[in-house]
Amino acid sequence: MTEPFPADVARALDERRATGGLGSLAERLSYVSVVSSTNDVAMELAAEGVPDGTAVFASRQSAGRGRLGRSWFSPSDSGLYLSVVFRDLRSALVTLLAGVAVAEGMRAAARVQVELEWPNDLVVEPSLSSGARNGRLKVGGILSEASTVTAAGQAIVVGIGVNLSTAAYPDEIAFRATSLEAQAGRAVDRGVVLLEILESLMKWREQFVSDGGAAMLRRWTEMSPSSRGAMVEWTAAEGQRTGVTDGVDSDGALRVRSDGRVERLLGGALTWLPDREIDQGGD
Numbered sequence: 387m388t389e390p391f392p393a394d395v396a397r398a399l400d401e402r403r404a405t406g407g408l409g410s411l412a413e414r415l416s417y418v419s420v421v422s423s424t425n426d427v428a429m430e431l432a433a434e435g436v437p438d439g440t441a442v443f444a445s446r447q448s449a450g451r452g453r454l455g456r457s458w459f460s461p462s463d464s465g466l467y468l469s470v471v472f473r474d475l476r477s478a479l480v481t482l483l484a485g486v487a488v489a490e491g492m493r494a495a496a497r498v499q500v501e502l503e504w505p506n507d508l509v510v511e512p513s514l515s516s517g518a519r520n521g522r523l524k525v526g527g528i529l530s531e532a533s534t535v536t537a538a539g540q541a542i543v544v545g546i547g548v549n550l551s552t553a554a555y556p557d558e559i560a561f562r563a564t565s566l567e568a569q570a571g572r573a574v575d576r577g578v579v580l581l582e583i584l585e586s587l588m589k590w591r592e593q594f595v596s597d598g599g600a601a602m603l604r605r606w607t608e609m610s611p612s613s614r615g616a617m618v619e620w621t622a623a624e625g626q627r628t629g630v631t632d633g634v635d636s637d638g639a640l641r642v643r644s645d646g647r648v649e650r651l652l653g654g655a656l657t658w659l660p661d662r663e664i665d666q667g668g669d
Contacts, residue, residue: 388416392445398577414440415584421467422448425531425545428469435538438473439591441584464565466548466576470587471533473541478652479599479638481506481530482606484544487590488528489609491583492548496566496574500525502610504631504640504656508548510569522612522658523564525549546583550574599636607633617659618642620651628659 391399395417414437421427421444428442444467472480482505489500489508501522503509508526526548533541549565551574566574593601607613616631620642629644639650 388442389419391417392576394575395443395577395580398575398581402581416440416442418442418444420444420446420448423545424467424469425529425543428471428543428545429531429533432471432533432541432543433536433538435536436471438471438475438541439588440471441468443468443580464549464551466546466550466579466583468546468548468580468583470544470546470584471541472544472591473539475542475591475594476532476540477594477599479594479602480542480544481528482634482638483590483594483599483602484528484530484546484587486602486605486609487586488526488546488548488583490590491586492526492566492579494586495579495582496570498525498566498569500609501612502606503612503658504610504634505638505653506530510564512564512569522562523569524562525564525566525569544587548579548583550576550579603634603636612658613640619657619659620654622649 390396418424418427421442424442424444424447427444428440431440431442445463447467477483482502485502485506485508489502492498492500492508498510501509501511503522503524506528507524508528509522509524512523526546528547529545531543531545533543549563551567552565566579590602613631614633617628618631619626619628621627627644627649629642629649632641632643632648634640635650637652639652640656642649642651
């Protein structure tokens with residue numbers, strides 16, 4: 387099922403081995419040129435009992451997916467599509483952990499100031515001429531899914547999509563999508579991005595086991611300016627609500643100040659608003 391690594395990734399692996407990096411990561415990484423979704427492949431591998439840290443990446447996804455049943459635009463050779471199997475890490479904080487790790491890996495590889503937007507988006511702050519409605523453009527995203535329980539136990543599969551080079555984005559996302567190369571103003575090495583992300587994921591996974599996520603939550607807050615003081619809208623049982631973000635709780639819930647009280651958002655769709663679209667009523 388797996389295929390030989392593309393030349394850019396093979397070269398990056400050789401260079402990293404020469405410096406003593408990666409360790410067992412290199413043996414747990416596989417490649418398939420085209421898949422429906424790398425998360426689907428990783429789910430199958432998890433069911434077969436593969437060890438923690440097993441990863442698969444692809445050059446194209448025919449049915450990539452994101453949160454809330456949305457599709458993920460995955461054209462050939464313009465993105466990095468990666469999924470990693472984590473075992474013994476059953477926590478609602480996995481998506482935030484992955485966000486910190488992936489953003490740090492992208493920063494190290496491309497020298498682009500990637501930030502985080504709750505709960506799973508990787509974004510950048512472009513110039514005012516970009517046309518983005520809230521000033522942030524999406525350069526990647528994360529989808530965490532729990533595998534079914536088998537004899538090998540349960541695992542969490544973390545799917546990662548990174549826009550490496552500019553593509554002809556569909557109209558519904560073109561106003562907000564960008565790529566690492568567009569932001570860096572130069573070519574970005576996919577192999578280096580891949581390995582920096584994998585090393586960062588393993589580092590933060592170990593840190594999480596050590597302290598229960600305390601350091602990760604501090605780092606996530608540092609990398610997510612929009613998690614405090616941003617205007618948002620969401621759908622509640624009583625209808626549309628608006629409020630101002632006020633950080634995240636220890637369980638990863640987004641705190642939002644609205645109508646004189648603090649709401650905790652654990653999921654669902656969230657819309658980020660320009661300041662002028664919301665009346666805080668004195669909050």
